[in-house]
Amino acid sequence: MLKMVFSTIMLLPMTWFSKNNMIWINLTTHGLIISLIPLLFFNQTNSNLINCSAHLSSDPLTTPLLMLTAWLLPLMIMASQYHLHNESPSRKKLYLSMMIFLQISLIMTFMATELILFYILFETTLIPTLIIITRWGIQAERLNAGTYFLFYTLTGSLPLLIMLLYIYNDLGSLNIMFLTLTAQKLTSTWSHNLLWLACMMAFMVKMPLYGLHLWLPKAHVEAPIAGSMVLAAVLLKLGGYGMMRLTPILDPLTEYMAYPFLMLSLWGMIMTSSICLRQTDLKSLIAYSSVSHMALVIVASLIQTPWSFTGAIILMIAHGLTSSMLFCLANSNYERTHSRIMMLSRGLQTLLPLMAFWWFMANLTNLALPPTINLMGELLVVTTSFSWSHITIMFTGLNMLITALYSLHMYITTQRGPLTHHITNIKPSFTRENMLMFMHLSPIILLSLNPSIIMGLTP
Amino acid sequence: MIRRVLPHGLGRGLLTRRPGTRRGGFSLDWDGKVSEIKKKIKSILPGTSCDLLPDTSHLPPEHSDVVIVGGGVLGLSVAYWLKKLESRRGGIRVLVVEQDYTYSQASTGLSVGGICQQFSLPENIQLSLFSASFLRNINEYLAVTSAPPLDLRFNPSGYLLLASEKDAAAMESNVKVQKQEGAKVCLMSPDQLRNKFPWINTEGVALASYGMENEGWFDPWCLLQGLRQKVESMGVFFCQGEVTRFVSSSQRMLTTDDEMVILKRIHEVHVKMDHSLEYQPVECAIVINAAGAWSAQIAALAGIGKGPPGTLQGTKLPVEPRKRYVYVWHCPQGPGLETPLVADTSGAYFRREGLGSNYLGGRSPTEEEEPDPANLEVDHDFFQEKVWPHLALRVPAFETLKVQTAWAGYYDYNTFDQNGVVGPHPLVVNMYFATGFSGHGLQQAPGVGRAVAEMILEGSFQTIDLSPFLFNRFYLGEKTQENNIM
Numbered sequence: 001m002l003k004m005v006f007s008t009i010m011l012l013p014m015t016w017f018s019k020n021n022m023i024w025i026n027l028t029t030h031g032l033i034i035s036l037i038p039l040l041f042f043n044q045t046n047s048n049l050i051n052c053s054a055h056l057s058s059d060p061l062t063t064p065l066l067m068l069t070a071w072l073l074p075l076m077i078m079a080s081q082y083h084l085h086n087e088s089p090s091r092k093k094l095y096l097s098m099m100i101f102l103q104i105s106l107i108m109t110f111m112a113t114e115l116i117l118f119y120i121l122f123e124t125t126l127i128p129t130l131i132i133i134t135r136w137g138i139q140a141e142r143l144n145a146g147t148y149f150l151f152y153t154l155t156g157s158l159p160l161l162i163m164l165l166y167i168y169n170d171l172g173s174l175n176i177m178f179l180t181l182t183a184q185k186l187t188s189t190w191s192h193n194l195l196w197l198a199c200m201m202a203f204m205v206k207m208p209l210y211g212l213h214l215w216l217p218k219a220h221v222e223a224p225i226a227g228s229m230v231l232a233a234v235l236l237k238l239g240g241y242g243m244m245r246l247t248p249i250l251d252p253l254t255e256y257m258a259y260p261f262l263m264l265s266l267w268g269m270i271m272t273s274s275i276c277l278r279q280t281d282l283k284s285l286i287a288y289s290s291v292s293h294m295a296l297v298i299v300a301s302l303i304q305t306p307w308s309f310t311g312a313i314i315l316m317i318a319h320g321l322t323s324s325m326l327f328c329l330a331n332s333n334y335e336r337t338h339s340r341i342m343m344l345s346r347g348l349q350t351l352l353p354l355m356a357f358w359w360f361m362a363n364l365t366n367l368a369l370p371p372t373i374n375l376m377g378e379l380l381v382v383t384t385s386f387s388w389s390h391i392t393i394m395f396t397g398l399n400m401l402i403t404a405l406y407s408l409h410m411y412i413t414t415q416r417g418p419l420t421h422h423i424t425n426i427k428p429s430f431t432r433e434n435m436l437m438f439m440h441l442s443p444i445i446l447l448s449l450n451p452s453i454i455m456g457l458t459p
Numbered sequence: 460m461i462r463r464v465l466p467h468g469l470g471r472g473l474l475t476r477r478p479g480t481r482r483g484g485f486s487l488d489w490d491g492k493v494s495e496i497k498k499k500i501k502s503i504l505p506g507t508s509c510d511l512l513p514d515t516s517h518l519p520p521e522h523s524d525v526v527i528v529g530g531g532v533l534g535l536s537v538a539y540w541l542k543k544l545e546s547r548r549g550g551i552r553v554l555v556v557e558q559d560y561t562y563s564q565a566s567t568g569l570s571v572g573g574i575c576q577q578f579s580l581p582e583n584i585q586l587s588l589f590s591a592s593f594l595r596n597i598n599e600y601l602a603v604t605s606a607p608p609l610d611l612r613f614n615p616s617g618y619l620l621l622a623s624e625k626d627a628a629a630m631e632s633n634v635k636v637q638k639q640e641g642a643k644v645c646l647m648s649p650d651q652l653r654n655k656f657p658w659i660n661t662e663g664v665a666l667a668s669y670g671m672e673n674e675g676w677f678d679p680w681c682l683l684q685g686l687r688q689k690v691e692s693m694g695v696f697f698c699q700g701e702v703t704r705f706v707s708s709s710q711r712m713l714t715t716d717d718e719m720v721i722l723k724r725i726h727e728v729h730v731k732m733d734h735s736l737e738y739q740p741v742e743c744a745i746v747i748n749a750a751g752a753w754s755a756q757i758a759a760l761a762g763i764g765k766g767p768p769g770t771l772q773g774t775k776l777p778v779e780p781r782k783r784y785v786y787v788w789h790c791p792q793g794p795g796l797e798t799p800l801v802a803d804t805s806g807a808y809f810r811r812e813g814l815g816s817n818y819l820g821g822r823s824p825t826e827e828e829e830p831d832p833a834n835l836e837v838d839h840d841f842f843q844e845k846v847w848p849h850l851a852l853r854v855p856a857f858e859t860l861k862v863q864t865a866w867a868g869y870y871d872y873n874t875f876d877q878n879g880v881v882g883p884h885p886l887v888v889n890m891y892f893a894t895g896f897s898g899h900g901l902q903q904a905p906g907v908g909r910a911v912a913e914m915i916l917e918g919s920f921q922t923i924d925l926s927p928f929l930f931n932r933f934y935l936g937e938k939t940q941e942n943n944i945m
Contacts, residue, residue: 139522140515280550338726339524339744341551343916418918422745422889425710425722 001056004037004070004107011100020089024081027096031074038067042453056111064313064454065241068320069106069234071443073099076226078436079328082335083224095136099226102128106234110241115164115174118245119157122202122238126153129235132227133219145218152215156205159198166195167249176245183249188256196253199246200261206239207294209261210268220287221340225331228283232290232327233320240294240316243301244309258302265302266395269295273402277409281340282330285410286323289366292399293319299396300381303388306457311380313456318365318374318444325362325440329355332433333414336426342410347419355429356415358437365444367407368400373447373454518739519698519730523554525915526728526743528702528757530557531567532679532901533893534749535686536908539601542693544912553695554741556730560699564835566751567683567901569868571785571819573676573800573810574902575618576642577668579633579942580878583899584640585923586906591673593905594682601689609685613677616811617670617799619656621853626804627666629942634668643672658794658854663804676800676810679901703738704729705746705761707887721772723762723887745915747891752780752832752869754880754894761887772886774934778895780832781872786842787812787819790860794818807849809857817863822846835867870898876938881907881928882914891915892930 011030018026041058058066076099084092105124112118126149134146168174171182186192205212220228247254272292279285293315300312330340332355337345349356368374378400385392447454525541527534538553545551562568574594576587593600598608622630630646637644647669649661655669691697706727712720725746731738750757758764758776766772793816800810809820822845824830830838842862850857873880873895880895893911896903906923913921920926927939 140520280545337744338522338742341524341744343545343550344524344744346918420915420918421883422724422891422915425712425724425888427710 001053001058001111004034004066004111005056005104007034007037008100008104008107011103012097015093015096015100023089023092023096024077027077027100028074031070031077035067035070035074038063038070041066055113055117056108057113058111059457061241061244061313061456062110064317064456065234065237066107066110068237068317069103069110071439072230072233072320072324073103075324075328075436075439076229078432078439079229079331080224080226081432082430095132095226098128098132099230102132102230106230106238109238113176115176115179115245116168118242119161119164122242123154123157125235125238126150129227129231133223136224136227137222138224139222141218142222145215145222148215149219152205152212153202156212157202160202163195163198171249180248183251185251186253188253192253193257196250196257199250200243200257203239203242203246204261204298206242207236207298208239208291209298210264210271210291210295213268213272213291216291217284217287220290220327221281221283225327228327228331229324232286232323236290236294237316237320240297240301240312243298244312247301247304254302254304262299262302265295265298266392268292269299269399270395270402273399273406276406277402280342282333282342282410282414283327283340285342285406286326286330289326289403289406290319290323292403293323296378296381296396296399299385299392303384305384305387307380308384309457310455311377311384313377314373314451314454315377315381317447317454318372318377321440321444322362322365322374325358325437326366328433328436328440329359329362332429337423342413344420345414345423347415347417348423349415350419351423351426352429354434355437358434358441359411359415361441362437363407363411365441367404371448372444373451374444376448376451515739517732518737519554519556519700519741520552520696521739522552522742523696524552524743525554525745525747526741527553527555527747527749528728529748529750529753529894530555530687530697531562531565531749531751532683532686532904533751533896533907534747535683535690536904537747537749537893537911538690538695538908539686539693540905540908540912541915542690542695544909544916554698554743555690555695556698556700556702556728558699558701558733562683564752564869566869566871567679569785569835569866570679570901571676571810571821572679572901573618573674575670575674575800576637576640577618577620577633577644577670577674578899579629579636580927580939581636581640582923582925582927583878583903583941584637584642586903586925587899588641588673589906589909589923590902590904594677595673597682597685601685603688603692606688609681611677611681613675614811615672615675616797617672617674619670619799619801620668621664621802621804622666622668623663623804624665630666630668633942637668642670644668644670656794656798658798658856659801660853660855662852669799674799682901682904698730700730700732700739702728702757702760703731706740707761720886725761725887725889745889745891747893747911748776749893751871751894751900752778754778754871754892758884758890758892761884761890763884763887763890771934774930776880776892776895776930777875777933778871778873778880780869781897782830782832782835782867783821783823783870783898784830784837784841784865784867785819785821786837786846786862786865787817788857788860788862789815789817790857791816792856792859794854794856801853803849803853805849807846807853809850809854818857818860820846820850822849830867832869835869837865837867839865871895871900872897875933876940878939878941879903879907879928880930881910881925882920882930884930885934 014026041063105121109121130146130150134142208216269292272288276285276288297312297315300308333345334340365372365374368378382396527538534555538555541553576584578584634644634646647667649664652659652661652667705725707723707725709721709723712722727740727742729738729740748754748757755776755778764775798811802808807822809818812819871894877897880892884890891911893907910920910925
């Protein structure tokens, strides 16, 4: 474990001591090398945790998310090169240090064996994200966005801290392995209901659940590209991961306490997908589509069957890569035309055909085209929710339809159609951007060939 | 000591004081410091507005998809149609930058306010016809829920154009084109003229064309205010300031004939506030030049015209301000209420103003007599020598008129062919023009606004094809000229 954590911590001095023209090369290369390390954790013979140490470990639930996080750091660094190139070297280094600090906390969050350590690092991830959004965001609304982001997440997670301390007092240990063994069945008293709510709310806000999702469009739109990427790809998955870790101790209560959240998620799926159909701002559209996809993950985590957990994990990985890719594409558009409106940059296929290909693949994976892992995840979730209750098929089926609608709408508006006059002079795609899109897409395609490694605890 | 005691953030304002200037005394000014601390704490507590960032409410937003330079009737019309034709509400952020909120020198407010369809170019006729229908239904187009309906004070009295022998043939062919486009115009012989308008002296008049419907004059301020209200209610941002700089990037590209062209793209517009050095860089995707008489300066800022003359790069925007005088006089024995706007063979024109026997009019000076456009001062001698004789000849009752007042306004005069420039610039790819209408901008504003909005949103002109008005014609030398202008 130390090989990951220490190397990532050492990226910090490397940022500050590198020569100014070598920062990007150094960081990207070392980030890519570090991302090879989680590959070592994939080969597990049983579903026990690989105990690397008493505090950090990695099991089949953690490893895919860890891989995603580690893979994303070099991608974030590559994506930020353009909008930072005019800044002074120390501000560049500060931005990169924020990203690396975030990376350290995320890696340790996913690998934590003890729930209090998990909680502390969960909260720690908020700080660098807030700094990235408020200091390097684009418009004046970024302060508002940062405030919403911070306070929604903090308010949700404070009850979690209290509950974790109470459970620690009760059970004596919050180690994940021991929780399943020592947890007692909860009864349906008021206090146990409140315990369930307190534990779950933090992750509901983070996912986000439909009624508590207000911070997400603001934060995603106002954040710079690296901020959007890490928010969409990893930070939302913290919620899903946390829910899956806590459900063993909240056992029989979940069956009926989950009802309102299931209803909200099912309804929210359709609502946010429909909002996507009406969006004009490209980043806002992708942000709302994130809410819609994560609603499926909430449904899966709350139903708690083996297949649904598998579906949740696959969907989290797939959505992380797809959403991050869409944000990179939207950003490449924004850097050229200085406008996020879809209507003002149309017919790009004639100008940038290779980028049109990446747009095409990103939108296809977004609408869960077979045989990508997006479809695997969605299919598993839809199937399990159908078996939980037949009526949910209406919602999930309608959601898949509307997702297809807005993904294709996004593609056709930006790529097809006649070119408008004011875009004829944009810079052609950089190799860096093409590489970025390829590095997002190739894991999706390779995983579609062998999704069993990301299928989680029950392959 | 004080510095160590106070927490860092709160003591900020106090640390910059220099007590060293009062060397002798123990003047720590406790009250002032305490009140500053109190103010600081109050601003952090909830319930008050947070001043963490410096206050920028007077500045335009940092980002806007479309920036319209110029808030006159053309600029507001483009903003209105952009918002109306966008397919999703709240889609495009539009910012209108106007350097003078009082519109003291803008052509719109100082305009005579006439609308007529008697042009020779079919595009001009179509634009005026659309404007007439827009003005007729203005309360449907520009309805705002909290405001009373607009009263344009439209006087549908028509235009009467008089032609001498040598211009008669041109007038006849013009009227034919106008009738083809659907304008209601009729030709009148001198006898018919004398019959209909007994006050007229038809000496030297061979033919006259009289507009019977959709022609007349209206109140341009009302249209401006109506557009302004509606556009604000649709969510367009307004800002008073001057555009001082465009930040752009250029790229060398080869055309299909292997010629090298340099294409430019504007990224940012620097808007400077009035009476201060403060400016705000507004990041934008499209800039619309609707600056009227000052359009050439805005075009020069974008680098249009910087190049060897005779090339596309060296073709400047040929719009310059020309001063025109309008005089108001009182003549109790003058023509009656049915008087149209009469445009004489000599170029002098007049129309009725109000119901108290007041008339206003003027005349376009010849090239040699062009007044200096540096200011808007009125030359009364011009009326005495150049306008009155022709008026008195045409309408004998005007021999005994008394001038009440006069003003001057600018034409955004297109020195090339006196017709508007609409559409994108071929080299500065995201600058669109809507200017240079040389005196008939007000009456064509609704149509032109819609054309520019269509060009931006759809990529080509959809309803009225204004391709003869594109910028390219200045380089290619193809004049789109009117046969008779005012």
